[in-house]
Amino acid sequence: MINSERLADTFRFLVGIDSVSKQEGNIATELKKIFESMGAKTAVDEAGKITGSDTGNLVIKFTGNQKAPPLLLNAHMDTVEPGKGIVPVLKDGVFTSSGNTILGADDKSAIAILIEVMTVLKENNISHGPIEIVLTICEEIGLLGAKHLDMRLIDAKYGYALDATDTEGIVTHAPGANRLEFKIYGRDAHAGAAPEKGINAIVLAGKAIAGLEIGRIDRETTCNLGIIKGGVATNIVPSYVNIKGEVRSHNSEKLKEVTNNIISSFENVIKNYQGDSSNGLPRVDVIVEDDFSCTNIPEDHTVVTLAKQAAASLGRKMITKITGGGADANVFFSKGIMAGVIGTGMCDVHTVRESVKVDDMVNTGELLLEIIKLHSTGH
Known part of the structure; x- marks a missing residue:
């Protein structure tokens, strides 16, 4: 027909x-x-x-x-x-x-x-x-x-x-999915004349990401960081970086667990920063969106x-x-x-x-x- x-x-x-x-x-x-x-x-x-x-x-x-x-x-x-x-x-x-x-x-x-x-x-x-x-x-x-x-x-x-x-x-x-966004704020400085005065947001992001398991976590769960944007020039210590990613899982508890683990990695890098942390820097803003169930x-x-x-x-x-x-x-x-x-x-x-x-x-x-x-x- x-x-x-x-x-x-x-x-x-x-x-x-x-x-x-x-x-x-x-x-x-x-x-x-x-x-x-x-x-x-x-x-x-x-x-x-x-x-x-x-x-x-x-x-x-x-x-x-x-x-x-x-x-x-x-x-x-x-x-x-x-x-x-x-x-x-x-x-x-x-x-x-x-x-x-x-x-x-x-x-x-x-x-x-x-x-x-x-x-x-x-x-x-x-x-x-x-x-x-x-x-x-x-x-x-x-x-x-x-x-x-x-x-x-x-x-x-x-x-x-x-x-x-x-x-x-x-x-x-x-699967259900969460969208994640991390906004890391550091401090800019001249990269050649006074790098010690800066807080490199990209380096902080790198440390947070290095501690993560990315890709397939198990047969039910995956995660990915797919976008990273930051920096202005090679001679400026980057004061800001933005990272976006997602977590997916067929298990709602695993979805929550992996999401929280990623958030903790970023927050701990900021918390454990050893340099000059005056004026509330560095800091990270975390945005989590319930994408779909x-x-x-x-x-x-x-x-x-x-x-x-x-x-x-x-x-x-x-x-x-x-x-x-x-x-x-x-x-x-x-x-x-x-x-x-x-x-x-x-x-x-x-x-x-x-x-x-x-x-x-x-x-x-x-x-x-x-x-x-x-x-x-x-x-």
């Missing part, structure tokens, strides 16, 4: 609309028109005012004609940079960009699939229960759209986020059993997966909504080598159709 040519055309159309984070207004307008033309009711929430985007999250509701709990379907409208002026190239059934930008399959392959699935449902008069499509903004810069989603617009308690690669897997376990969907939850049954009906496999990444599904989980993450086939995302096979998008569309059919009949 999935029309591969139409799906490809829809995808081509969507990636031609620039929608980098905080600039999703144009694509939201087009999507609103498309779904309303199918008979859906739409709403745009106020998340844009909070995130700085030129639009809010787009919520699309199809009432359906079968009694069933509402089913959530999710994708995000924003892309990463370089994501302006995308020229999609289709060759041998594979979409790529022209090479100077990302492709935007993350996550417009998902949106194209959702449009195609709803089109097929309508044109074939296929019975289905209530469907709530949530298209978020600013996912790529911290899941901000989902975090500020107006939950009064949502009735569904479970569903699927289309935001992964594997078309035969469903992500049911994802863990996702842990039980194997026997409807989201899992429904996806596995749908795949089996199509003669395919569907395995539950653990990921180290975060998605809107993490935020939904913290709000009481179980959302398994399924793939669209997109590969090498966030790079100019990004690609997606039309056949993979078709496969996900077929899977989603089968899920919706089974869901409407109580599978």
Whole structure:
């Protein structure tokens, strides 16, 4: 039932609309028109005012004609940079960009699939229960759209986020994450004439970092310090340095423990400084942000059993997966909504080598159709 040519055309159309984070207004307008033309009711929430985007999250509701709990379907409208002026190239059934930008399959392959699935449902008069499509903004810069989603617009308690690669897997376990920022303040001085009068903020940062275990801590936990900025010139003792990083873990206690260990390392370096510590220097300001919570969907939850049954009906496999990444599904989980993450086939995302096979998008569309059919009949 999935029309591969139409799906490809829809995808081509969507990636031609620039929608980098905080600039999703144009694509939201087009999507609103498309779904309303199918008979859906739409709403745009106020998340844009909070995130700085030129639009809010787009919520699309199809009432359906079968009694069933509402089913959530999710994708995000924003892309990463370089994501302006995308020229999609289709060759041998594979979409790529022209090479100077990302492709935007993350996550417009998902949106194209959702449009195609709803089109097929309508044109074939296929019975289905209530469907709530949530298209978020600013996912790529911290899941901000989902975090500020107006939950009064949502009735569904479970569903699927289309935001992964594997078309035969469903992500049911994802880590929680903390974002960390350290601002170390030292004292500037001439590096050649009077270095003893300075307090080198970069050296203090180096000592703190040297005492840390970075990378994979164990099978559940990782941490990374990814940004360090400081210094003005080689002949000036640096008075300030900024370090940003993260901790992720599938275990909330380990997340807290590793976060606290990193904080302690920075604080102890300042506390144990042996030089002139007048005027409150050196000092460190610590900022910890709860980025997103863990996702842990039980194997026997409807989201899992429904996806596995749908795949089996199509003669395919569907395995539950653990990921180290975060998605809107993490935020939904913290709000009481179980959302398994399924793939669209997109590969090498966030790079100019990004690609997606039309056949993979078709496969996900077929899977989603089968899920919706089974869901409407109580599978």
